[in-house]
Amino acid sequence: EEAWGVGKFRHNRLANLIGYCCDGDERLLVAEFMPNDTLAKHLFHWESQTIEWAMRLRVGYYIAEALDYCSTEGRPLYHDLNAYRVLFDEDGDPRLSCFGLMKNSRDGKRRVTPESVTYSFGTVLLDLLSGKHIPPSHALDMIRGKNIILLMDSHLEGKFSTEEATVVVELASQCLQYEPRERPNTKDLVATLAPLQTKADVPSYVMLGIKKQEEAPPTPQRPLSPLGEACSRMDLTAIHQILVMTHYRDDEGTNELSFQEWTQQMKDMLDARKRGDQAFREKDFKTAIDCYSQFIDVGTMVSPTVFGRRSLCYLLCDQPDAALRDAMQAQCVYPDWPTAFYMQSVALAKLNMNTDAADMLNEAAQLEEKRQRGGGGGK
Secondary structure, three states, X not given: OHXXXXXXXXXXXXXXXXXXXXXXXXXXXXXXXXXXXXXXXXXXXXXXXXXXXXXXXXXXXXXHHHHHHHHHOOOOXXXXXXXXXXXXXXXXXXXXXXXXXXXXXXXXXXXXXXXXXXXXXXXXXXXXXXXXXXXXXXXXXXXXXXXXXXXXXXXXXXXXXXXXXXXXXXXXXHHOOOOHHHOOOHHHHHHHHHHHOOOOOOOHHHHHOOOOOOOOOOOXXXXXXXXXXXXXXXXXXXXXXXXXXXXXXXXOOOOOOOHHHOOHHHHHHHHHHHHHHHHHXXXXXXXXXXXXXXXXXXXXXXXXXXXXXXXXXXXXXXXXXXXXXXXXXXXXXXXXXXXXXXXXXXXXXXXXXXXXXXXXXXXXXXXXHHHHHHOOXXX
16 A cells, blocks of 8 residues: 555656555565665765765755655655665766655664654755764754864865855754754754755766766567557557457466355355456446456456456556556566566656666567567466
8 A cells, every 4th residue: 555655656856656566465665776886985985076065955955855745745754864875866967766665674663754754854965065974962062162163064165155064054953952842843843944055057976976877778679469569559459359359368377266265255256257247348547447346346356357457457547557566466477478578658658757767678579589489378
């Protein structure tokens, strides 16, 4: 349920959750790939150069924007906010990991509140100011003693604005107030840091001192099957016609049922699938989703075809996130099923993740080619 909620989020300040799948006790979360390490690596374990001052201000501002977006969307609680949760994308832009939006074992008995998230943000500001881990109590003593220069990272070699540093120090001090009600909210964080963005025209990768990753040349495309062609065009009507004609022939071998399992519950479940199939043929996609969900929720049988069909229904109901999750679940059930990969490619394209969509389309074509060479359609 938590992954479902977080998966709906889409923001350029978050490392967004792409999807998840469950297989028995196994759980898998898949988020956007961030190739340029964490804030902790760039601040505490840098090799060639430290982060320049303007970039540190950008990190603070972007993370404040991410927290404000999450708060506005009804998820103000961020768990274990620290420099390891801040990741850098292919352009060098900082993003907040979506994983912190879900509860984790590190929380223990500690209660996470919006005010405690602000406190944690204050510790990240201290990291940005000092370039190292400083206990908040020690930092506050330095701030009260007006020893701001002692607080600043010596590796900056004085290349920072004292006026800007004073604003950030004051904001960190407010975030670390003992009384939670005295701490600023996320909109205050954004409003304070926004005026400090003086190098907005300079790309992040330049300020980070990293090379921008060049686009890889497109992989030579294999000849596509009718389903592949339909998916490459995102022609949902054609995909629907093909899935109707394919019926359940790819489900062979995914379920072995004993006579004892043939209970009334089983009959009800198969009836739900039958009603789902009828609704699917008649293009009543919302009803098909409901019926297929009843079949899936019982859990006695697993059917990659049902997940594939429900994935298409979600696409036709303009729910690409849910469609991607179902396509991934179909892959969990049947790892070499080309249709699961094709459906993922369409869902990724709908989510504007075009490079990933092209890769998935090509992978599906490879699997189809492999099946044809093997002369069979089974697993």
